[in-house]
Amino acid sequence: MPEAGSPVPLVVAGGGAAGFMAAITAAEAGVPQVQLWEATAEPLSKVRISGGGRCNVTHACWDPRELVGHYPRGSRPLRGPFSRFAAGDAVAWFADRGVELVEEADGRMFPASNRSSSVIEALRQAARSAGVQLLPKRALQGVRPIEGGGFALQARGDSTSVVAQRLLLATGGHPSGRQLAQALGHQVVAPVPSLFTLRVQAPWLNALAGLSQSPVAMELSVGEERFRQQGIVLLTHWGLSGPGVLRLTAFAARALQQQRYLAELRLNWCGGVNVSVVRDQLSQARQGLAKKQLANGRPELLMPLRRRLWLALLQQAGLDPALSWAELPRRGEQALLELLVRCRLPVTGRGPFGEEFVTAGGVELGEVNLSSMESRLVGGLYFAGELLDIDGVTGGFNFQHCWSSGWIAGQAIAMGLT
Numbered sequence: 071m072p073e074a075g076s077p078v079p080l081v082v083a084g085g086g087a088a089g090f091m092a093a094i095t096a097a098e099a100g101v102p103q104v105q106l107w108e109a110t111a112e113p114l115s116k117v118r119i120s121g122g123g124r125c126n127v128t129h130a131c132w133d134p135r136e137l138v139g140h141y142p143r144g145s146r147p148l149r150g151p152f153s154r155f156a157a158g159d160a161v162a163w164f165a166d167r168g169v170e171l172v173e174e175a176d177g178r179m180f181p182a183s184n185r186s187s188s189v190i191e192a193l194r195q196a197a198r199s200a201g202v203q204l205l206p207k208r209a210l211q212g213v214r215p216i217e218g219g220g221f222a223l224q225a226r227g228d229s230t231s232v233v234a235q236r237l238l239l240a241t242g243g244h245p246s247g248r249q250l251a252q253a254l255g256h257q258v259v260a261p262v263p264s265l266f267t268l269r270v271q272a273p274w275l276n277a278l279a280g281l282s283q284s285p286v287a288m289e290l291s292v293g294e295e296r297f298r299q300q301g302i303v304l305l306t307h308w309g310l311s312g313p314g315v316l317r318l319t320a321f322a323a324r325a326l327q328q329q330r331y332l333a334e335l336r337l338n339w340c341g342g343v344n345v346s347v348v349r350d351q352l353s354q355a356r357q358g359l360a361k362k363q364l365a366n367g368r369p370e371l372l373m374p375l376r377r378r379l380w381l382a383l384l385q386q387a388g389l390d391p392a393l394s395w396a397e398l399p400r401r402g403e404q405a406l407l408e409l410l411v412r413c414r415l416p417v418t419g420r421g422p423f424g425e426e427f428v429t430a431g432g433v434e435l436g437e438v439n440l441s442s443m444e445s446r447l448v449g450g451l452y453f454a455g456e457l458l459d460i461d462g463v464t465g466g467f468n469f470q471h472c473w474s475s476g477w478i479a480g481q482a483i484a485m486g487l488t
Contacts, residue, residue, distance in 0.1 A: 077233040079487050080104045081223060083210040084240035084247065085113030087472035088455025090193045092238050095480025097200035100488040104202045105234075107225070109209035109246070114190045116242070120469070121178075125186035128160045128473070129466040130173045140467045142264070142321045144460030147435050148471070155474045163473070167192045176313075178465050213237065213250055219450060236483050238443075238452040240476065243429045247457045251433050255447050259459045261431030262327040265316045267421025270309035270335065274386050275415070279307040281376055287342030288318050290417070292325040292333045300342055305379075308421055310335075317463040323430045326420075333417040338410070339375060339383070345411045347371070352403050355395045364398065365391035372410070383409050428468055432459040442482035443475055452479045 079101050082093045085108025093106045112118075117125055131137045134152035138145045161171050161179065169192045170182040181188040197204060212224035214231075222231040241247025248258045270276070284302040299321070301314025319326065326333060340348055351369040359367040364384055372380065384391050387405040389398070433453055437446050445451040454475040462468045 077220060077235050078103055078105050079234075080236045080238065080483055081210075081221075081232065081234040082106045082238045082240060083250075084108065084242060084455070084457075085110075085204065085206070086240060086242050086455060087114070087117055087193075087469055088242075088457075088476040089238070089240035090114065090197060091473050091476030092240060092452075092454050092480040092483075093202045094193070094196045094200050095477050096483045096487075097197075097202050097480075099481060099484030101484050104200075105232075106197065106202050106204045107208040107210055108204070108206045109226075109241075109244075111206050113204065113206060114193060117190055117193075117469075118186050120186060121180065123186055124180045124184050125189045126178050126180060126464075126466040126469065127164065127169075127171055127189060128157045128179050128470045130157065130177045130179055132156070132158050137467075137470070140465070141460060141462045141471070142323065143430050144435065144458070144471070147440055148460065148474075151440050151474050151478055155477045157470055159477075160470060160473045163477075164189070164192060167196050176465070209246065210239075210241075210250065211246075213254060215254070215448060221450065236450050236452065236487065238454060238479055238483065239457055240454040240472075242456045243432075248432065251453070251457070254445070254451060256437055256445065257434040259431040259434055261429040262323055263420065263428075264320045264323040264430040264461050265428045265464055266319050266323075267306065267311040268309045268315055268319065268335065268417050269331075269419040269421055270415045271418050272309075272415050274382055275305060276307050276309070278305045278378055278382055281305045281378055282312060283339065283376055283379055284314070284374075285341035286314060287338035287340075288314060289336040289338075290318055290322050290333055291336070292322055293329050295322070295325045297322040297325070303337070306421070309417075310415075311421060313464055320428075320430075320461065320463045331417065331419045335415045335417050337413040337415065339379070339413065340371060340410055341374075343371060343411070345407065348411050349407055352398075352407060356398060360396040361394055363391065364389060364393050364395060367395065428461050429456070430459075430461050432457050435459050441478070443479035444482060452483060454479045 082089045093104050097104045134156045138148045171179040172182050209226040211226040214222040220235050221237045224231050282304045286303040287300045290297045299318040302312045303314050304312035351371045355369045389402045443452045455472045
């Protein structure tokens with residue numbers, strides 16, 4: 071197969087967050103020619119649609135030791151990379167390029183403009199200024215290591231190959247990147263969905279679609295494994311969504327896939343408060359709220375419950391909301407207590423769509439030197455972003471991994487070439 075022109079010092083395959091960060095970093099650090107190949111006509115498409123079009127760039131989690139706890143896969147291995155480039159570094163990087171990031175109450179950080187286009191333009195402008203050659207509609211289809219170093223790269227629909235001294239794969243969750251990594255001898259952990267909603271068969275709860283409740287403590291039993299999280303739960307007509315549920319499914323992703331997404335979910339609507347404390351509150355309400363109807367009077371502990379949810383819990387416990395607390399039967403009190411702190415729901419599958427398009431799986435981390443993102447098996451081959459077996463929970467953590475791994479790879483490649 072004929073080869074075109076002189077060798078390109080660096081080709082980055084994948085025009086997403088990680089690919090752009092790596093290409094920009096390498097070019098700014100002195101790599102004389104960087105080509106950024108993107109299979110589609112629209113680079114940074116995931117950045118554009120993320121966060122409802124606002125782009126949750128990172129999370130205000132400044133300590134790398136705390137930051138790694140938000141990654142179900144890759145937590146311990148990321149300690150080193152995050153000690154070099156973490157959330158604070160990402161904030162500073164974008165600030166230097168004219169994008170101020172603003173922290174919201176829950177720690178998520180968005181551009182002050184509230185538009186993902188600000189992030190996209192900053193990345194594209196930085197790439198242009200650094201001299202990165204962006205090549206859209208150019209999909210990497212084949213890779214052949216060259217004796218003595220470098221790679222012969224085959225683009226889809228092109229009969230000639232391009233020789234690259236260094237190759238960085240940042241193809242995200244697309245199967246093509248995993249196939250290329252495997253063809254080069256790497257083990258790939260089979261991808262499974264992460265960050266998804268849960269389908270729950272509970273008509274009384276499904277009828278409350280649109281209602282959100284926080285804080286809710288959750289315990290998910292999947293086979294012999296148990297997973298626990300606490301956070302906001304959004305009720306839907308098919309089951310449960312919301313940040314708390316997405317975080318829960320991220321940590322339970324592999325176990326759920328192995329069990330065909332069949333599980334049991336226990337909810338503590340009181341935010342994890344101990345059963346004995348809730349029992350005491352219900353008992354004390356018999357006197358303190360004796361004349362009030364169950365529908366209209368609640369112990370202080372239960373005041374955060376949305377009214378619609380409270381009424382549904384009463385009805386599910388077989389209690390007439392018009393009853394006074396003094397008339398509350400012991401059996402009804404026990405049934406209500408169980409629903410409040412141990413509400414059991416059968417999980418019958420995933421919801422109808424995923425969130426943030428994240429997968430758990432990718433290139434085996436033991437085969438990658440995470441201090442440089444270089445392959446331990448093939449010299450000159452690098453990885454960044456979601457192609458690695460690393461994924462975070464919702465809230466800007468997946469983008470942060472892209473910025474960190476891309477920056478580290480770009481620095482390492484430049485050091486080796488300049």
